[in-house]
Amino acid sequence: MEISFIGAGNLAWHLAPALENAGHHINEIYSRQLTHSRQLVSNLYDAHTLEELNFADSPSQLFILAVPDDALEEVCSRLVLPENAMLVHTSGGRSLVSLEQWMAIYSDVPVQTGVFYALQTFTRGQAPMPFEDVPLCLEASDPATEEALVTLGQSVSDIVYLITSEERRALHVAAVLSCNFTNHLLALAYDLTAREGLEFDLLRPLITETFRKGLAADSPADVQTGPARRGDQTTLETHLDYLKNMPGISEIYQVMTSSIQQYYSPLP
Incomplete structure (x- = not known):
């Protein structure tokens, strides 16, 4: 498939090479930060950067919006696509309906819409992540787009699901709890040990066993x-x-303590 990216941040850094390695062709990369798009292009076969959001003459069939949620509508308002292009966002929290509505308002040509949500944490600048075990949660506005996205997803990942916007929102909240909040707690634990001149490495066996047990349990x-x-x-x-x-x-400690106590308190 011929593909272009709008955004060159954390997700695009890993997804673009994964798609290319699966045999797809990345044509263009647009980013508000030109240095980011140039750096991503340097990791790809023959993609090139665009400095404007005008893809009218692009050979791509699929355009992947890999930008922060708060920037989605503003980007859509300036986006120029070829007729009958497929446009997907990669957000965990934004609905498919939102993208459909923005295209109805801002696009002068018919556009098929969908969602291509990769359930993983990505960091730009690290070695590209293998995608075989990354769950892909897909949604589309019509059956043909759904079929195209499923085929695309299965070319890079062994875990592909069709999920509604409501299900994806719940999954994204669960992801924030299990990933972002957990990592923040680790950062606070690191700060506490550093405050006392202790090695964070003392906690590593405990952290490792905690995750092992939690993932192994029902x-x-x-x-x-x-x-x-x-x-x-x-x-x-x-x-x-x-x-x-x-x-x-202290506030976090008390909130977490209260949550644990309430979770395990006997039912009335």
């Missing part, structure tokens, strides 16, 4: 441990006393 709830789970009020008070001059972390 439900992570089955292997929950810690003072909140066992109702150890003395330890909880000791920890909060230590955190009394760190209001941000």
